[in-house]
Amino acid sequence: MWRGVTRWKPFLSGASMIRIGWHHPAKLLIYPIRNNVDGEGRQLVNWVCDIETPQYQARDWNRRGRLEDFLPAMADWHFDWLDVPKFISSSDAILEYPMVDQDPLPRWSFGRLTLLGDAAHPMYPRGANGAAQAILDCRALTDALSANADAVAALKAYEAKRLPATAEVVLANRKAPPDAILHEVYRRTGDKPFKNIDDVISREELVALSESYKRVAGYDKERLKTRV
Ligand SMILES: Cc1cc2nc3c(=O)[nH]c(=O)nc-3n(C[C@H](O)[C@H](O)[C@H](O)COP(=O)(O)OP(=O)(O)OC[C@H]3O[C@@H](n4cnc5c(N)ncnc54)[C@H](O)[C@@H]3O)c2cc1C
Numbered sequence: 001m002w003r004g005v006t007r008w009k010p011f012l013s014g015a016s017m018i019r020i021g022w023h024h025p026a027k028l029l030i031y032p033i034r035n036n037v038d039g040e041g042r043q044l045v046n047w048v049c050d051i052e053t054p055q056y057q058a059r060d061w062n063r064r065g066r067l068e069d070f071l072p073a074m075a076d077w078h079f080d081w082l083d084v085p086k087f088i089s090s091s092d093a094i095l096e097y098p099m100v101d102q103d104p105l106p107r108w109s110f111g112r113l114t115l116l117g118d119a120a121h122p123m124y125p126r127g128a129n130g131a132a133q134a135i136l137d138c139r140a141l142t143d144a145l146s147a148n149a150d151a152v153a154a155l156k157a158y159e160a161k162r163l164p165a166t167a168e169v170v171l172a173n174r175k176a177p178p179d180a181i182l183h184e185v186y187r188r189t190g191d192k193p194f195k196n197i198d199d200v201i202s203r204e205e206l207v208a209l210s211e212s213y214k215r216v217a218g219y220d221k222e223r224l225k226t227r228v
Contacts, residue, residue, distance in 0.1 A: 001096070002065040003046075003047070003065075003095050003096075004065075004092065005045065005092055006087055006090050006091045007042045021182070022182050024186075025051065026050065028074065030046070030087075033045070049074070063095065064096070071089070101124045103170075104170055105121075109152075109159045112151050113155075114159060116141060118130055120162075124173040126179050127177050127217060141155075165218065172217070176216075180213075181209050185201060188201065
């Protein structure tokens with residue numbers, strides 16, 4: 001994965017999130033994260049490009065990425081609303097990081113010590129869900145500590161609630177993440193252009209794909225409605 005932020009004039013709605021392509025040759029995700037960063041109306045626009053490659057280097061948050069390693073895959077991506085090569089080349093800085101996660105752990109709590117968030121369940125960044133799950137951990141931990149006078153029992157109760165739930169998200173991010181929709185469209189079209197998404201995949205299938213992930217991640221509408 002190659003990541004960066006580019007200062008760029010707003011495009012499409014000015015708040016659009018763009019997902020382009022699959023990993024062959026590249027998958028690109030783009031969305032603005034801050035408005036008017038220069039007094040001239042430019043936004044800070046976040047982007048991440050994924051390419052499936054045998055090239056692997058151990059994880060390091062600070063490794064600089066090189067344009068020549070990934071930009072050729074998108075060399076002809078020129079849209080009316082965005083010139084991708086120009087946009088990516090104008091990035092402030094580029095970082096490279098492998099797509100990695102960790103197998104679910106057998107336990108988190110050891111006496112009066114426990115884990116939470118990425119320390120407990122680092123996951124593939126495919127569901128935009130790591131921080132959201134850390135917040136759900138916090139809520140469960142607070143509930144458990146409020147309900148139990150014994151801290152050790154509280155941490156065990158917190159773990160019993162959140163370890164299996166987050167393990168499911170980690171595994172879903174490997175097998176059936178939200179971007180499985182892109183893969184399905186890529187598979188059905190053979191990566192050829194199409195005019196109307198309804199000709200490729202039905203609304204029902206799209207909803208089913210996204211709802212199944214929402215159920216695992218805990219933000220499907222029905223579950224949220226029943227929360228107190
Ligand atoms: C580019 C990117 C995009 C993302 N997008 C999304 C998204 O759209 N939605 C989403 O939900 N999640 C997203 N995530 C994931 C999310 O950022 C993480 O899951 C989340 O930050 C985890 O929170 P955390 O508190 O567990 O860990 P962290 O945020 O990593 O916090 C750990 C903190 O501990 C500090 N620390 C480390 N060692 C020590 C030490 N020895 N002493 C003191 N402090 C220490 C670190 O400096 C850090 O501040 C994204 C992540 C990245 C990198």
